[in-house]
Amino acid sequence: MSTDNNMSTSIRFYALADRLTQGLKPREVLTLFYSAEESDFVRFNKAKVRQAGHVAQASVDINLISGKRRVTSSVPLSGDNEVDWEMLVRHLEEERQRLAIAPEDPYLLYSTTPASSEAITKSGLLPANAMVDHILSAVQGLDFVGIFAQGHLHRGFANSLGQRNFFSTANYNIDFCLYTGTDKAIKLGDAGFVFNKDTFKEKIEQAREALPILKQTPKALAPGKYRIYLTPTALHEVFSLLGWNAFGLKAQKTKQSALDRMVDGSSRLSEAVHLAEHTGAGFAPNFQEEGFVKPQRLELICAGKMASALVSPRTAGEYDVPANGASENESPESLDMAGGDLPTSAVLKELGTGLYVNNLWYLNFSDRPNGRMTGMTRFATWWVEHGQIVAPVSVMRFDESIYSMLGDKLMALTSERETLIDASTYGERSTASMCLPGALIDAFSLTL
């Protein structure tokens, strides 16, 4: 669908929804969730272009409801409303046949009180080829590898009850590494709405100055317990893993949450831990696929104790509780962790002797019900002695409980926080983000 003008994209979507609503049978309810993007992707290796291209995609998720029966489907949209309308009319006829077979759904819940909204941002993006030139100019002489992605993103909701929501944004994300040898790299990112070549160049130059320490002989650590500092980027990996079911009510009710011990009250995190789903400060739309509007802020953990769970409409129907704007997978999209009282400038001093971990990698649960997880250090991990960085560290595996690392072994959280925009592009570009401090942790278990 053309996105030359974001406003016209929303108008076309609304027009399609109006026309389909007019064709509904008595007692039928229709909901539409629209998702589209026009994206440039340029992939780099060794400061050269590996692959470059453009992707234009659009689809609509459809719920056709009659009484307590529902069928769901997804179809591609060409952007030509006449073509798409004819295709959707045929599609809905097929869906009606499926609806007649579908069993009644006791947990069916959809938004019946129209809550319309629009958030449309104008594009300040540069042409992709100009961006390629800016990027390659800044990284001359460096082993630069990563991806540049940019373009328009659209999400829309409409139902036959008159609710209309639209979200359009245009942003860029450069997710990259500077290497200085096998396994030795600094990972960086630059994301936003308007690219500033001077800011990007300054970021590259700062990293260029930090590269020499990576060339030193890496320190090999023996398995054991170490004091560590996790940067906000490293902590992001921990919460990305927990986002896999830990905060959702369905997982909590069926004993499959990694925070199960917090849910039953047998364990807790440090009083310094405050977590919220903060849609108002994030980059994601404020409505979910079935039209429920997300609260500006939802407290998930307060002072180390479970405060509330993410509740999708279907889970709300199942457990007879209010929905709170969560998508079906009940994962945070705009996670916000409160900062602490440790200035970032004092991290090395407070760390004393231990590991400064910039990045973690490939986390998974080693004992999910008990909140225990494993993963690797990656990229620039520093060995620190007496508050001074002395050497890079070879990659190490950890295996640690969340109740330890963010519980009784959490020493401090930094007062400054970083906003980390998700660079994920599985299927489509992500709108998720996290705002996190860094964490100083004692007796952290390295195992291999």
Next chain:
Amino acid sequence: MFASIVEKAKKNAPSADFWSLSVIESHSEDLSMRQGVMEPLSRDIDRGAMVTVHHAGGTGYAATVNLSEDSIKSAFEQALAFAKHTSKHALFDSRQVPKSAESGSYHTSVKKGWYAMPLKDKIDLLKIASERLHGGQDRIVDWTASLSHTKEFRTLVSSDGQAINQTFDYFMPNLAATAHHNGVTQSRSLAGHGVCRQQGLELLGELDFLGKANTISAEAIALVEAPNCPSGTMDLVLAPDQMMLQIHESIGHPLELDRILGDERNYAGTSFVTLDMIGNYRYGSDLLNVTFDPDVQGQYCSYAYDDDGSRAAKQFLIETGILKRTLGGAASQARTGLSGVANSRACNWNRPAIDRMANLNVEPGSSSFNDIIGSVERGIYMCSNVSWSIDDSRNKFQFGCEWAQLIENGKLTTVVRNPNYRGISATFWRNLKMVGDASTFEVHGVSNCGKGEPNQSVRVGHASPTCLFSNVDVFGGE
């Protein structure tokens, strides 16, 4: 297939060194019953095209959901513009990559098609499976039975006259039960969610789908009553549904040639394998034979051509423990001058092809299951992957399984929960002590192998016999 789109492409293709058009259409249906309640009937239709243009050594692509003539023409213009601009910055000269002009077709062999069973009958089947998973037992706190199917059509045409049409039927049945008792939660599923095949509904009978529902429920309950897995260094026997993950993470990914060449260093990672190891590196014991095999009937990633149009054929990657070749498609082969396999794959029409696994298998050996268990004095037998983590060069790993039983004096004994093990790829496979025969060989797959920038999630098939490894670091949960 897609004759009108192909005609539009031929009519509007630019003057360039090379161009290709890939059209992919898929129809997916997901049926899932959780706790005896049918989830919303769900189906997904997707369709789109990607054009690729090579010009003056550069390469550009453009993908579009709009299949009108104007849109195809516009896509070619965008792809050509990228090719022209990147020719001065290209990592390698696209003119060096050989292109195949061979045409052909492929389709999944199906005995009973997805639509041969009415929707209502599928729902009734899930209802019976759901009842068996619960079995009236309060300790089962969550249970799901599901059937997923995707019909996919792929067409590739090129300026060299190549025309390839392939049709796939992907079928993924699953069963899962979670038990909870005295503060302990354990889950069991059908092969660790690893029953992923190119096959029809006849698979349900071959699996004994309904019979497996009883087994999974009983095993979930046995696990919540079981002691924790002990810690120690011991012999480890892996079932094929865990070998799948072991092959995938510590053989498949490290052998991807684009990783070795550094393309994935910012995301999926690198490899402990280097180019100079090919032909001489001892990857595993003499018993280790690993193949790239796109010809296994029913396996998830069988195909005749990859997404660059290269003809696929069975190749040994590791033979009697020695590394023979890596997983590199036409572009990676041209970049290195090495031989590879036809594994250049795109997850969908909106992503460009890169080096991927497809069917990557451990070949059967000569030991029966009883021979293997009987040879172990002190060890453990693990099934069905539940957790996976490995470093970015695919060396230091830690994996967990749903189910395990101790092996004592040649016999399977106590069931234990939370079984995990860790090791290092470079040494783990050298401790391969016994390889199961064809009677232990099973075909599995995964639907969500993630890699690439922009990110791509692809289907991958892994078949393996039961295998025995010595001196493995095993441990349990808290």
